[in-house]
Amino acid sequence: MTQTPYHTLDANGIRDLIAGLPDVATRLGGASAQWQVREVSDGNLNNVFLVGGPAGEVCLKQSLPHVRVDPSWKMPLDRTFFEAAWLRAVLPLVGGLTTECLFFDRDLYVLIVESLSGHTVLRTALMQGADWPGVAPRIGTFIARAAFGTSLLARPFEEVFTTRRTFAANLALTRITLDLVLDDPYRDHPRNHWHDPVLTPIVLDIRSSAATLLAVENLRRRFLSQPQALLHGDLHTGSIMSTPDDTRVIDGEFAVYGPIGFDCGMFVGNLVLHYFAMPDHAARKATLRDIGAFWNSFHEQFMGLWNANEAPPPGTLRPLAYGPAAHVAQQTFMEEILGDTIGFAAIEIIRRIIGYAHTADFDIIADRQQRAACRAGALAFAYHVLDHLNEFHTINDFLYFLDEQGQAGL
Amino acid sequence: MTQTPYHTLDANGIRDLIAGLPDVATRLGGASAQWQVREVSDGNLNNVFLVGGPAGEVCLKQSLPHVRVDPSWKMPLDRTFFEAAWLRAVLPLVGGLTTECLFFDRDLYVLIVESLSGHTVLRTALMQGADWPGVAPRIGTFIARAAFGTSLLARPFEEVFTTRRTFAANLALTRITLDLVLDDPYRDHPRNHWHDPVLTPIVLDIRSSAATLLAVENLRRRFLSQPQALLHGDLHTGSIMSTPDDTRVIDGEFAVYGPIGFDCGMFVGNLVLHYFAMPDHAARKATLRDIGAFWNSFHEQFMGLWNANEAPPPGTLRPLAYGPAAHVAQQTFMEEILGDTIGFAAIEIIRRIIGYAHTADFDIIADRQQRAACRAGALAFAYHVLDHLNEFHTINDFLYFLDEQGQAGL
Ligand SMILES: Nc1ncnc2c1ncn2[C@@H]1O[C@H](COP(=O)(O)OP(=O)(O)OP(=O)(O)O)[C@@H](O)[C@H]1O
Numbered sequence A, B: 001m002t003q004t005p006y007h008t009l010d011a012n013g014i015r016d017l018i019a020g021l022p023d024v025a026t027r028l029g030g031a032s033a034q035w036q037v038r039e040v041s042d043g044n045l046n047n048v049f050l051v052g053g054p055a056g057e058v059c060l061k062q063s064l065p066h067v068r069v070d071p072s073w074k075m076p077l078d079r080t081f082f083e084a085a086w087l088r089a090v091l092p093l094v095g096g097l098t099t100e101c102l103f104f105d106r107d108l109y110v111l112i113v114e115s116l117s118g119h120t121v122l123r124t125a126l127m128q129g130a131d132w133p134g135v136a137p138r139i140g141t142f143i144a145r146a147a148f149g150t151s152l153l154a155r156p157f158e159e160v161f162t163t164r165r166t167f168a169a170n171l172a173l174t175r176i177t178l179d180l181v182l183d184d185p186y187r188d189h190p191r192n193h194w195h196d197p198v199l200t201p202i203v204l205d206i207r208s209s210a211a212t213l214l215a216v217e218n219l220r221r222r223f224l225s226q227p228q229a230l231l232h233g234d235l236h237t238g239s240i241m242s243t244p245d246d247t248r249v250i251d252g253e254f255a256v257y258g259p260i261g262f263d264c265g266m267f268v269g270n271l272v273l274h275y276f277a278m279p280d281h282a283a284r285k286a287t288l289r290d291i292g293a294f295w296n297s298f299h300e301q302f303m304g305l306w307n308a309n310e311a312p313p314p315g316t317l318r319p320l321a322y323g324p325a326a327h328v329a330q331q332t333f334m335e336e337i338l339g340d341t342i343g344f345a346a347i348e349i350i351r352r353i354i355g356y357a358h359t360a361d362f363d364i365i366a367d368r369q370q371r372a373a374c375r376a377g378a379l380a381f382a383y384h385v386l387d388h389l390n391e392f393h394t395i396n397d398f399l400y401f402l403d404e405q406g407q408a409g410l
């Protein structure tokens, strides 16, 4: 603990801080004056720096008392606390699929993790045309392990309740999810915005469809009232850094207990956004493959952990029923997760097109009108999915409909 | 705060404590040496005393470091803390339907509430033949107000999450509910017991029916993973004190966030136990009436609060959809509560007959064989309900089947 009152660190402040942390300083090597400090903040919320020395590099993240891109939007500092707590909770479960936590200080709200300087943010890589078939299944594995391992299936309820208590204090960021993801887009709100007039009629359809609004209400209720597992809470393609062979989930500051399908849905929704931004159907096929591979990997890993009979998980929710009945219960649970996945994917697509925080995916399309048409395709897809949520029973129902809509839009 | 380290209070200790509490002492009147201290503990867990003076009386409850009726079963002291926290949370919501909290001390774990010396524990009153039609609807009102008012329908999620955090620490008593109510009866466990051999085949049926075990698993999962509202957590007829005209819910030490139907089900389950202990069908009719009146009152009050349009509740889960669609959502929610109510009622019946903590209801039946037959009737009823849970869609389905089974058993 530094015992230094909070202040925003600049490059020299960062050097001084790390000079006092022998473990981190050793990673960098050399003298602190030599260390290169490079700002890489590209998200909305925090300051992020890479600090390099002759022997290695680390990544330092500091919360600001406001939203980084909008200093008038005040925000408590504790978000790096929750990111550090999330890292500590999931790291032992997911092995190499996130970053090591090297240091956290609760006065400065500074978190230091290993640097991933050879990795690219997945959204950027996808926009640059990367086709890395290993990434999506690795994310499936990541969610399966993190979710199963923090759930009542794997842990005594006492531990789960205690961890829930920690993350139930993550109020500021949970409020952001609630407002920006699950509420604003379905009302007139000044934070919403979209340029292309072709989107407007679809927005009006979304806001006047009873089935869609009921689906959104239900998913919002589930987000707040189904604490199945510790979620990442913001698992879009910008929260993943990867090479073809090594994939890491970063930025867990939105962590909260919730429905497992929320994380799955965020990821799938962002793959769908990428899908609609791709120039032709052949290029889109890889994304269909990725979504399928993601779900299959998630499903297989989750079931594998659940049925690890040699060392049955010591969770409070160990089964009473055995044999075929136990399989029925597992299937019902997995179907519930799939329903959430598809619903939250649609919600993520909608908010990324008409809400506050858009994504860059569609920027690869040079032609303005074509870009608008692709956005409209994605928005109409998400609308239809929410409006007919009960009709999607398998991941293939979802992929088939996506393929159909994708072909129709080209 | 007394700052006195914990010790178990005797009559003199109680007088000394209250002498130092001007507000409480004034209620009693006179000098502390005059105060009568009378032990009334009859539950399993705590010491309970009535303290009377010339002007009035109060009730004092102190946690012991063990289960009162089994000193070898160690238990943390914090249960009166949760009872005090529960009282503070629900008192403003339910008006006169519980007791006022006069004092709580976290060193001694002493809770002082108003005395209900003119009231009778409801189970005792029912066993003595009381027919008080006002009680069940008052309990319906109590649950509706306490549940609605602590839910996301009435409160911003920040308040709900904060209150959930408080009660998610109630681990020792939640563990008791999990083990004694939701687990032991479905396995061989030394805490289970029953004398009447006529029950044994039904127990074996329960434990070998896949549908029943899946229903129990599902309810256990819902108990731990559906934090809809702050529950009383132990709302049996021994946690209610009443006169014909005034009804109070006491003993909220099991309070935890959970599915609203858990509280409803505990109460209904205990009415069903009483039903099967009644000597003839005419006598049973009053209980059928009470269960119906309870549910209708709960339903009406809950919907009334939800649809209070003049001052719409400021909860985070305010609806997006209006008109008929909003009614669909409400109906779905109420059906979910009814399903839980019926399921948890069956679970409560089973554990009160074959689990650790039985109830006295059947003691009014003098004949040993008849008593066994009545218990068997109740147990078989609960078994059938769990085994066919999906077939009960309304409270009348439940009452009709109860009436049928009740007639068959006489
Ligand atoms: N461990 C790391 N190694 C290298 N670069 C990193 C690392 N962590 C983050 N970055 C870079 O910093 C950027 C911002 O990081 P991050 O997404 O954690 O910040 P944020 O402000 O919390 O973002 P958001 O607003 O999306 O929550 C990333 O997009 C990435 O380019």
Ligand SMILES: Nc1ncnc2c1ncn2[C@@H]1O[C@H](COP(=O)(O)OP(=O)(O)OP(=O)(O)O)[C@@H](O)[C@H]1O
Binding pocket: B040, B041, B042, B043, B044, B045, B046, B047, B048, B050, B059, B061, B099, B113, B114, B115, B116, B117, B121, B238, B239, B250, B251, B253
């Ligand atoms: N406010 C009160 N006024 C008068 N008598 C009371 C009051 N509260 C409790 N009692 C009496 O004391 C008895 C025990 O109280 P209570 O049920 O709260 O104790 P407990 O040990 O927590 O019980 P349990 O083991 O069921 O949880 C009641 O059954 C009732 O007879």
